[in-house]
Amino acid sequence: xxxxxxxxxxxxxxxxxxxxxxxxxxxxxxxxxxxxxxxxxxxxxxxxxxxxxxxxxxxxxxxxxxxxx
Numbered sequence: 001x002x003x004x005x006x007x008x009x010x011x012x013x014x015x016x017x018x019x020x021x022x023x024x025x026x027x028x029x030x031x032x033x034x035x036x037x038x039x040x041x042x043x044x045x046x047x048x049x050x051x052x053x054x055x056x057x058x059x060x061x062x063x064x065x066x067x068x069x
């Protein structure tokens with residue numbers, strides 16, 4: 001398992017949190033936690049079944065920009 005924190009500067013409310021966490025749930029991750037205060041998404045996932053690029057695509061599909069890291 002890998003735990004990674006992804007910066008999402010456009011996170012600003014509980015709706016953002018619900019939207020992103022809900023979208024990531026069916027992707028095959030163990031856990032996704034959005035922190036509104038720090039504007040980050042911490043994701044724990046099995047790197048053999050999903051990768052960071054896929055996670056970023058899911059977040060961006062919800063309308064949030066993820067800066068290149």
